[in-house]
Each structure stands twice: as C-alpha cells, then as structure tokens.
Amino acid sequence: MAARDDQPRPLAPAPATGDLLTQVARGDEAAFVKLYDELAPRVYGLCRRIVRDPAQAEEVAQEALVEVWRTAGRYDPAKGSASAWVLTIAHRRAVDRVRAEQASTDRERRVATEEVPYDDVVEQATARLERQQVRRCLQGLTDLQREAITLAYYRGYSYREVADLLGAGLPTVKTRMRDGLIRLRDCLGVSFA
Amino acid sequence: MSDDIHTLAGPYALDAVDDLERARFDRHLATCDSCAQEVAELRETATRLADATEVTPPARLKEAVLAEVARTPQARRARAARGGEARWRRWTAAAVAAGIVAIGAAAATYVVEDQRVHDAQAQAAQVTSILDAPDAVVRTGDLAGGRVTVVLSASLNKGVAVVQGLPDPGTGKAYQLWLIKDRQPQNAGVLGAGASGGARVFSDVQGADQFGVSHEKAGGAGTPTTPLVGSVNL
Numbered sequence: 001m002a003a004r005d006d007q008p009r010p011l012a013p014a015p016a017t018g019d020l021l022t023q024v025a026r027g028d029e030a031a032f033v034k035l036y037d038e039l040a041p042r043v044y045g046l047c048r049r050i051v052r053d054p055a056q057a058e059e060v061a062q063e064a065l066v067e068v069w070r071t072a073g074r075y076d077p078a079k080g081s082a083s084a085w086v087l088t089i090a091h092r093r094a095v096d097r098v099r100a101e102q103a104s105t106d107r108e109r110r111v112a113t114e115e116v117p118y119d120d121v122v123e124q125a126t127a128r129l130e131r132q133q134v135r136r137c138l139q140g141l142t143d144l145q146r147e148a149i150t151l152a153y154y155r156g157y158s159y160r161e162v163a164d165l166l167g168a169g170l171p172t173v174k175t176r177m178r179d180g181l182i183r184l185r186d187c188l189g190v191s192f193a
Numbered sequence: 194m195s196d197d198i199h200t201l202a203g204p205y206a207l208d209a210v211d212d213l214e215r216a217r218f219d220r221h222l223a224t225c226d227s228c229a230q231e232v233a234e235l236r237e238t239a240t241r242l243a244d245a246t247e248v249t250p251p252a253r254l255k256e257a258v259l260a261e262v263a264r265t266p267q268a269r270r271a272r273a274a275r276g277g278e279a280r281w282r283r284w285t286a287a288a289v290a291a292g293i294v295a296i297g298a299a300a301a302t303y304v305v306e307d308q309r310v311h312d313a314q315a316q317a318a319q320v321t322s323i324l325d326a327p328d329a330v331v332r333t334g335d336l337a338g339g340r341v342t343v344v345l346s347a348s349l350n351k352g353v354a355v356v357q358g359l360p361d362p363g364t365g366k367a368y369q370l371w372l373i374k375d376r377q378p379q380n381a382g383v384l385g386a387g388a389s390g391g392a393r394v395f396s397d398v399q400g401a402d403q404f405g406v407s408h409e410k411a412g413g414a415g416t417p418t419t420p421l422v423g424s425v426n427l
Contacts, residue, residue: 033259036258042244042246044249045243048248058251062261066261074268159204174203174204177204178235181206190238
C-alpha cells in the first residue's frame with residue numbers, strides 16, 4: 001500500500017508506549033503518568049462513547065486506568081501493541097457496564113424509540129473522525145459491515161443484539177464483523193507481526 | 194467445532210461476545226497460532242476505532258486515577274515458566290469468574306445474596322474444569338426473552354449453564370433449570386429467588402437431550418409444576 005500524507009498516526013504501534021508499559025509493570029509511577037497523558041483521552045473518549053453518561057464514563061475510565069496499573073505485568077508485547085492492550089481493557093469494562101445496565105432496563109426498546117442516537121459526544125468525535133483515516137476506511141465498508149462493527153464497538157452490543165437491530169442472521173453478522181474488520185485492517189495498513 | 198468457533202473471530206475482536214463464548218474462543222486461540230495472529234490484527238484494527246473517540250478528560254480524572262494508583266498494589270506477574278495449557282486455564286478461570294461476577298451484578302442478587310463469594314470461586318474452579326474438558330460441547334439459545342448457554346462434558350459427566358436476562362420471576366418465585374432425558378426432567382439447579390439470571394453447575398448429564406427452564410416457587414420443585422418457559426436442544 002502506498003504511503004499517504006493524510007495519515008494521522010504511524011501505522012506501526014509506537015514503541016514508546018510499550019516501553020512505558022514495561023516501566024509501569026515495574027512499579028514506575030512517573031511512567032504511569034506519561035502513559036496516562038498519552039492514552040487517557042482515548043480511554044475516556046471511548047468510555048463516553050459507549051457508556052454515554054459522563055459521570056459513569058468517568059468512573060469506568062478510572063477503573064480501567066487503575067486496572068492498567070495493577071495488571072501491567074501481564075502485558076505481553078508478542079500479543080499486540082500496548083495501546084491496543086490498554087484500550088481493550090477500557091472497551092471491555094465499558095461494554096460490561098452497558099450490559100449490566102441493560103439487565104435492569106429494556107435497552108432494546110429504548111433503542112427502538114430513541115431518536116438517531118447521536119449526542120454531542122458523538123458529534124464531537126465525528127468532527128475528529130473527519131480528519132482521520134478511520135472515517136475514510138469506514139466509508140469503504142459495505143453498509144452492513146460498517147453498521148455491524150460500529151454498533152458493536154461504539155455501542156457495546158453483542159453480535160446477537162446487532163443481528164436483532166439490523167434484522168440480519170447471526171452467521172451473516174458474524175461474517176460481516178470479521179470481513180469488515182479485515183477490510184478495515186487492510187485500509188488502515190494495520191499489521192502486527 | 195473448530196470452524197464453528199472460528200467464525201467468532203470478528204465478534205471476539207469487537208468484544209461482541211458473551212463471557213462463555215469469550216472463554217471458548219480464548220481456548221481456541223491457545224491451540225491455533227494462525228488464528229492468534231489474525232485476532233491480534235483484528236484487535237489492533239478495532240482499537241483504531243477508539244482513535245476517533247478521543248476527548249480530553251476532566252482534570253479530576255487524572256487526580257482520581259493517580260490517587261488510586263498510589264494506594265493500589267500491582268498484581269504479581271504471571272510466571273513465565275508455565276506452558277500454554279496452564280495459561281489457557283488461568284485465562285478461563287479469570288474469564289469465568291468475571292462472568293459469574295458480571296452475572297451477579299446483572300441479576301443483583303446472585304453473588305451477594307444467593308452465594309457467598311468463596312462459593313462463587315469454588316464454582317468458577319468447577320466451571321473451568323468443565324470448559325477445559327476436551328469433549329466440552331457448547332449450546333446456546335434464546336429463552337423467554339433471555340439467553341442460555343449450556344456447556345456439557347460427557348467425560349466429566351458434568352455441565353454448567355449460564356442464564357441471563359429472563360423476565361423478573363416475581364416475589365417468592367424462582368427459575369429452575371432442568372436437564373431433560375427422554376422427556377424426563379432432572380433437576381439442574383434453582384436460581385435465586387427473584388433472580389432473572391445466574392449460573393449453575395450440575396452433574397449426571399449423560400443422555401440429556403434438552404435443557405429447560407421452568408418458573409417455580411422459590412427453592413424449586415421436584416418436577417416442573419408449570420410448562421417450561423423455554424428449552425434448548427442439546
């Protein structure tokens with residue numbers, strides 16, 4: 001793939017983040033502060049996008065960041081970049097939070113009656129998105145691939161819920177999530193060797 | 194089975210699976226190097242979606258995180274000497290324990306009222322052994338508006354069921370789980386009174402062809418006293 005000048009970030013995971021995480025694993029609080037400065041905007045932004053309620057999002061972001069501190073020794077560079085490791089922790093916690101909420105409220109019905117689910121956070125994020133390659137690559141997906149991936153990643157829906165929401169079969173949704181991610185991966189030039 | 198589980202690569206990378214599916218998939222990954230590579234790439238890709246969400250957090254978040262970090266001990270490092278199999282077991286135990294705790298939070302009563310924490314841990318260990326069995330079979334189904342996941346091991350003659358999201362059973366009522374063998378229901382555990390979900394480990398699973406749930410008075414019954422609210426073929 002040819003190099004593009006609109007790329008906001010280097011394609012390879014920044015080695016510095018991995019080094020910071022290794023230092024954090026040794027109990028280095030100063031390294032943790034640097035790691036926080038680098039990743040907290042994405043951790044917090046992701047939690048807000050998924051959890052939506054700002055107070056709860058802050059709580060989830062805090063839990064996730066403290067978990068990063070606590071379990072930094074388990075990060076294995078052979079399995080992925082440090083930022084992916086941190087954001088995976090945050091994503092999972094945010095998803096757990098919305099699913100727990102779902103147990104006490106009828107989330108499906110709420111979605112059905114909800115206006116287009118874009119709040120100010122999403123608009124803010126969309127503005128950034130426009131400047132980023134991610135958006136261009138998302139636009140390159142089929143509608144079903146894009147909706148399946150964004151409903152799961154940004155809203156925390158399980159693939160079963162996504163299938164319900166989109167009126168598509170389970171095998172189709174599973175396949176679209178996978179081949180959509182593969183297409184995104186190729187578009188973004190993500191590699192992990 | 195292996196092809197079937199592999200179709201979860203996309204949902205797994207997006208965290209769009211439930212806890213048992215995640216545990217199953219982790220196990221699959223431990224035995225499939227090319228899958229591990231693919232999933233690592235799909236995860237990296239999914240993570241790039243977070244780039245688009247970047248928002249400057251309030252300053253108090255940093256203060257709160259750093260204050261908590263200052264008083265939080267770090268978990269001990271995983272011992273490197275252990276092999277892949279042991280690693281998988283640890284992952285599964287953690288995933289299942291997390292699942293049980295998550296279900297507890299969702300059902301509001303499960304861990305706190307219905308089980309003591311050490312019971313949940315003992316159960317997690319049992320669940321792990323069932324998921325770990327080479328012949329473990331997973332069945333999932335929709336049931337009365339909720340979800341049920343059943344994992345059976347014929348060699349251990351044990352099974353585990355996780356039920357989530359059933360309608361509120363009402364005060365003094367509970368859901369009871371049944372293994373059905375040739376139309377004969379056999380008790381597989383009673384969920385907590387008023388609980389809309391929970392996890393139960395049961396034994397004597399050989400010959401079971403269906404798994405069902407009935408609505409009973411708290412504490413359960415010897416045989417279902419009402420028609421099953423739903424069932425899943427095993």
